[in-house]
Amino acid sequence: MDAEAVRERAGELPREPGVYLFEGGDTVLYVGKAVDLCDRVRSYATPRSERVRRMVEAADGIDFAVTDTETQALLLEANLIKRHRPRYNVRLKDDKSYPLVQLTDHEFPRIEVTRDPDDGAMAFGPYTEKGRVETVVKALRSVYGVRGCSDHKYSGRDRPCLDHEMGLCTAPCTDEIDAASYGEDVESVVRFLEGETGALAEPLRREMEAAAESQAFERAAALRDRLDAVESFHEGGGEAVADRTEATVDVLGVATEGGSATVARLHSEDGKLVDRERHRVEREADQREASEVASGERQRPASGEDERRESSKSASGDGGAASGEADQREASEVASGETDVPAVLAAFVPQFYADRPLPDALLLPEPHGDEELARWLESEGVDVRVPGAGREAKLVELALKNARRRGGQADGAAALARRLGLDRPERIEGFDVSHAGGKAVVGSDVAFVDGAPEKRDYRRKKLTERNDDYANMRELVAWRARRSVEGRDDRPVPDLLCIDGGEGQLGAARDALAETGWDVPVVALAKDEELVVTADGVHDWDDDDPALHLLQRVRDEAHRFAVQYHGTVRDEVSTPLDEVPGVGPELRKRLLRRFGSVDGVRAATREELVDVEGVGDDTAAAIDRAL
Template sequence: MDPDLRKKAEKFPNRPGVYIFKDANGDPLYIGKAKNLRKRVLSYFNPNVPDKIKAMLKEAKQVDCVVVNSENEALLLEANMIFEEKPPYNTLLKETRVYPFIVIVDDTFPYLKLVREKSIAGEYFGPYSDIGFARELMDLSFKIFKIRSCSIRIDGGRRKVCLEYHLGRCSAPCAGKISREEYMKSIENLKRFLKGDIDEVLEKLRDDMKRMADLLEFEKAGAIRDMMNKILKLLKPQNIVLPDDRKMDVIHFEKGLGVVLKIRNGFMLGKMSYNFDGEISEFLEQLYCTGKLDTPDELIVNLDPSDPSARLLKNALGIFRIGPPKDEMENRILEMARMNWEEEFKMMEDVERTLRKLADLLRMDRTPRRIEGMDVSHTHGILTVSSVVVFEDGRPNKREYRRYRFDEIKVPNDFEVIKLTVQRRYSKHDVPDLLLIDGGIQQVRSALEGLKKAGKLCKVLGIVKGEEKLVDEFGNVFNLPMDDDVLRLLIHVRDEAHRFANTLHTKLRDRRLVISRLEEIPGIGKKRKKKLLEVFKSLNKIAESSVEEIKEVIGSEKLAKKIKEYLGKVVKDAG
């Protein structure tokens, strides 16, 4: 241990703040908070500290501190610094899966976006435990509030309206169809809706439906009725009957796993689960102080309200109440959280057994916590793409998925693409515990060549499609029963890599098909082709659109009719 560390700690003030132990490069090893910085940091030099602290002190070459005004400020600063720096000796909160958010992005005319992490400025709603639910909510938001989904800059110039306007999903602020004042009213209404206040929306839709019926616009009235039914179908099944509107989170935390039920205005909007190897107070700090979850008014959790950490968290975040259930209704919801925890914990144990079994099968010296799967997709060698998917503790981490294009390759050569993908990826990134390749021994050897070029080593395994047999780098073949949990996991990784590669390949192929078909129509230049592709995305969507919608994009009714007629025949012949 560096003796200068203690000397510096002795000079720390007796004030609240955050302390940072750093390595020789100045990178944080451990970050902590203290009511009294000097007293807390000096306690680390006690001979009876845990082994983890002793190991950290052996690496530490510097210790620094940030003085703040209060213990509350120290709590918030510590949580955010841990979230940003992710020091190796701090216990970090880890999501068991990636949860999506809906964000209203900051802009003169804000727009709506579905994201997997908080990386852009705006107001976030979620996270949502079900991506399908989040997408349905987005779709309803566009139809009801007509908020734009595009991110084009609106600077006062007028644009032509796009297809979204004609479909009734956007109020077209870019074309001056709505004032900013009216648009921002829609944004405020949307915020209330996303927070769970659906009564106001339903009342307005009922009035609109009645008005359309009175005007004998029965088709429009029917469309509004369908929208109302969709809202009720989407939200009502998740409704938990509460005596009044409540903004509360209900948490069961045990054995390093926390399950959070998120309830807003009487609706359960999501169930999230997180791994955290620490105390419940630290779990709550990282969960709320970093903004991973929005702060509720009430936090129902088996934590004594008089506990110093509970009081600190309550004061720092402005939570009205933290503590155990106070009535039968809250007991029922906490029991629901506990039952969900049991299911999550059972799945964790099953995955852990499967990963250990996989390690034993391949004679690995450690459990393959991180598995990356790779696949290649092309059409007779052209439009070649490869994909890499990431599984952590048996679950997909879609934030880290990547795709690679190889426009220079014009003939089928999967071996070369695998080698180049591996070389390109692992020249810049750390290798996983296990790299899974779609293919047999030749594909595995191509991956090993790529690793050699990148100057890296890791365990590589192939999975042969159809036969579903496993092949390692030594040529050993493993034939597992189809119901074997190890094989099922590896098939899942392989199929996910295949799906992810095919998604991009299909998009490139369809784009090429659209361009070639459009080039057959006289009068369509590069600019018009580009506009059609930007708006409609595919040949079928152009063919399904009306002449008026196509005209809005290209500016010519005569040419729009020609496109509609020609593509109608193409799609019909293809069908």
């Protein structure tokens, strides 16, 4: 769509709250919410970034839905994003960092751990520990034989695969089990995932006891460990949710520093974690609140609360004075910049929920200490708890980790977004290549999420042996891009790629993206002068720029990971040192680590060689003769 088409369509939309959907053919490209649909959509006639411009150009239509309130628009937006998974809603990609378990919508459903469930699939979770989830899924397959293979592997078989031989699948692909029996097994799996632990624990316990009786002790021990994981799955180590008897639960965590704080909120509905967000509480806002409190202008967000408070004061006789003293005390605390956790909670809760629905339960790290707030929450039917142990305490701990994740640091991702004209890059992947004169060529692919390393998403790859940095980078980026485009990489699509190198490496990476059709922004960072290279040119950012600092962290980690892997691969490669008398595998490793390569060893003086542990005069002379 061009600017005129966007303006024309915007003129047809109502001036009411709701959601809008940019569509390209049968695909939803972007979902957004608006207080005024007409004004919000009209703003896309002049895109605010290159990514938005590409999205608008790819769209051929705009659909919409009207809601009664902005809050309803927010909830509808979230549901539509989950349903359609639009490619341009990049800010929500990190919400898939928790794994789910899905049973696909097939005649013979497939079970698998995923972060991106299929349309029509039954999804359970999210869960906090992927390793435990995988253990439980394997246990479910071993007991009930539900298939875990891809559709490609499943179709057209004339004999069962290895999973059937290992007891992990009942092989519906070759009619080893009928549909009715398979369906019963799937129902048992569903019962377990919905909370009936015994559906899996009891069969495992019987199998463990049978193995012990037959003196198969190693198998019994393995089954015992699997049983432990299963029995604790719904007790706090597995599902990242709160009590299923409460429809909505919010969990708050607070991280404080100086005169400001960060509040992280986890929100669950019907026992499933559906949202995570962080909010900054700045001292400037506290000063305004202090002024309001001191002047008696502060308002609570609940209708009728003022009347209840006034009647309470009248009944008590001295309630007004007590309330005034409390307000003055709170004003003093806020004005002085105090950001202790109870004060932050007491200020945050009424402000945040002023125009949002209250949850059924609110889990806090500490008591908020505000009696008026407590009365208001109680009158609204909110159960406030400060858990000390168990599953709820683990949820509070998770919220605290979210709050602390970026505490006290400049927001490099936001600065980077402003610098590059992008949406905030929540996920950045860094790439580097390491080799020794074209030998032992390897590449690294590291991931940063919200400014912090996500080491479980690190990948490394051996590359074609050649002394060509540009070709090596092109091969590395093309490998990552192709796996993502073909759906063979279970990691989320990054919001930005950071290449270790200059204009040549950036050009090679851009060639790889164009070749594979992977539409991801990319920049490069050259080491010597720390220049940022983009498609628009070379930029020299200030040394204290948080955007530069973030790129440097990603670049340096990619470099470290590549060099580490190169050292491992290099030590495995045959070199001329292998033929030198007196040089064994360990001494060869020490020489290569000291001098970097065989050429480095060749250029070393006799004195430098002797300085290496294990090298004497005779061995140094032998190395000289051989090289």
